[in-house]
Amino acid sequence: MDYRPAAVAPQTGAVTAEARDLLVIGGGPAGAATAIRAAEAGARVTVFEKGLPGRDKVCGDGLTPRAVKALGELGVDLSDAHRIDGLRMVANRTVRQLEWPGIPPFPPHGAVWPRRRLDARLMELAEKAGAELRWGQEALPSLDDAGRVVGVEADGQRFTAPMVVVAAGAPGAVARLLGAERVADEPFGLAIRTYAESPRHAERYLEACLTLRDEHGTPVPGYGWMFPAGDGTVNIGVGALSTMKGFSKLNLNRLQDSYRALVQDDWELGPDLERPRAWRLPMSARRRHGPGWVAVGDAAGLVNPMNGEGIDYGLESGMLAADLFLSDPTGAPARYDREVGARFDGFLRTGRRFSFLIGHPWILRTGLRFAVGTQGIANVTLQVMGNLVDGSTPGVGGLTMRAADAVLGVADPVLRRTRAAA
Ligand SMILES: Cc1cc2nc3c(=O)[nH]c(=O)nc-3n(C[C@H](O)[C@H](O)[C@H](O)COP(=O)(O)OP(=O)(O)OC[C@H]3O[C@@H](n4cnc5c(N)ncnc54)[C@H](O)[C@@H]3O)c2cc1C
Numbered sequence: 001m002d003y004r005p006a007a008v009a010p011q012t013g014a015v016t017a018e019a020r021d022l023l024v025i026g027g028g029p030a031g032a033a034t035a036i037r038a039a040e041a042g043a044r045v046t047v048f049e050k051g052l053p054g055r056d057k058v059c060g061d062g063l064t065p066r067a068v069k070a071l072g073e074l075g076v077d078l079s080d081a082h083r084i085d086g087l088r089m090v091a092n093r094t095v096r097q098l099e100w101p102g103i104p105p106f107p108p109h110g111a112v113w114p115r116r117r118l119d120a121r122l123m124e125l126a127e128k129a130g131a132e133l134r135w136g137q138e139a140l141p142s143l144d145d146a147g148r149v150v151g152v153e154a155d156g157q158r159f160t161a162p163m164v165v166v167a168a169g170a171p172g173a174v175a176r177l178l179g180a181e182r183v184a185d186e187p188f189g190l191a192i193r194t195y196a197e198s199p200r201h202a203e204r205y206l207e208a209c210l211t212l213r214d215e216h217g218t219p220v221p222g223y224g225w226m227f228p229a230g231d232g233t234v235n236i237g238v239g240a241l242s243t244m245k246g247f248s249k250l251n252l253n254r255l256q257d258s259y260r261a262l263v264q265d266d267w268e269l270g271p272d273l274e275r276p277r278a279w280r281l282p283m284s285a286r287r288r289h290g291p292g293w294v295a296v297g298d299a300a301g302l303v304n305p306m307n308g309e310g311i312d313y314g315l316e317s318g319m320l321a322a323d324l325f326l327s328d329p330t331g332a333p334a335r336y337d338r339e340v341g342a343r344f345d346g347f348l349r350t351g352r353r354f355s356f357l358i359g360h361p362w363i364l365r366t367g368l369r370f371a372v373g374t375q376g377i378a379n380v381t382l383q384v385m386g387n388l389v390d391g392s393t394p395g396v397g398g399l400t401m402r403a404a405d406a407v408l409g410v411a412d413p414v415l416r417r418t419r420a421a422a
Helices: 029-040 065-073 115-128 173-178 253-265 311-325 331-360 361-371 375-385 398-416
Strands: 024-027 047-048 082-084 086-091 094-099 110-112 132-135 139-143 149-152 157-158 163-166 187-199 205-209 220-229 233-241 277-279 293-295
Touching: 024 029, 024 139, 024 149, 029 047, 029 115, 029 311, 047 115, 065 110, 086 361, 086 375, 094 375, 139 173, 149 163, 163 173, 163 311, 173 293, 187 253, 187 293, 187 331, 205 253, 220 253, 233 253, 293 331, 311 331, 331 361, 331 398, 361 375, 375 398
Parallel strands: 024 047, 024 163, 047 132, 086 205, 163 293
Antiparallel strands: 082 110, 086 094, 139 149, 149 157, 187 233, 187 277, 205 220, 220 233
């Protein structure tokens, strides 16, 4: 698709503004994907990234087959990533080693790609496609009197464009300006991670421990992970959902320590290579579009509540926003909201309901026993959690998705009412 600018963008205020076709706030996977796609079609794109080149993002670095497919659509060469064939689920003494299913259109493998390298690669591709990268510049949207976003301001300079893409990650200053914070009574996640050397760094399976307990013995809805990066190190971390009892007092550092102690010997872990760092996983947004703007990735609350993955959703929503902009800049925000909703809202809603469900310790314990009870059921669990099936997929995976939608939909009001007190 080739982009032809429709009109010269308006100038705002007394200071002369520089005109672009598309302005992107944030240079993570969502912003970079938007920029690659739009710049390749000939649009004049500027990406503002407040970090400096080589910046890191706190992440598990895990790419599901869905994310691998999205990277393929962007033309990203994965030879720098460590290929992953499946997942080892650990629940107390039960261990299930599962292969990624290879259900079309997704490949039968995922990857681990440390974010410092993945994000640098994506930004390089954006630049190669013709996007202008402004590192070390924090941008804020500029609104006109009618509340329409007409551009951004960064480093005392003004830029205008028919559309601004908010790819700024978990809600902060930009979201507050646009009323796009997370929905207060919807769940969210918190997770922490570090790296350590391990002789098992080249293994081809992610490992997830589903039976974490906090220091008071409360079962944690979430998991601890060992993601082998293939470069001598593993990414080790833990994540938890806000639906758990005592979440506001949960000490992630202690949870990380206790998980580390659990896996230390099996993985022959070396010392932490950096201080463990934590960050938020937004799973909802009050708004993800408005006149002159759309939000993509974490900024739009697009994180899978069932496993905490957000890279794929960032890539997919970024590409979608760019494609819609290229075909109709004016109508793009409203169309984006509809189309991103059609692709993800049903699944994410089911995921949020699921997270209320497993916030109940008894249900979590019983459900886990069932989810990993047999190899067959564990395989379906993997397909559903990885968002590799939907209600229309033939077979048990699709059937499970339809049943989960229906049952969780009915149970949701009760689950929310009886949610574990924070
Ligand atoms: C501990 C942890 C583990 C995780 N593990 C996984 C995993 O294994 N797999 C997975 O798929 N997902 C994982 N996630 C989620 C994943 O990290 C995010 O979903 C993903 O980074 C979202 O990409 P994004 O581009 O939307 O946002 P980000 O990657 O957060 O990028 C946003 C960028 O915007 C920049 N920015 C913010 N505000 C401004 C501003 N005003 N001006 C300019 N720049 C700005 C920031 O510096 C940042 O670089 C994990 C998250 C956490 C916290």
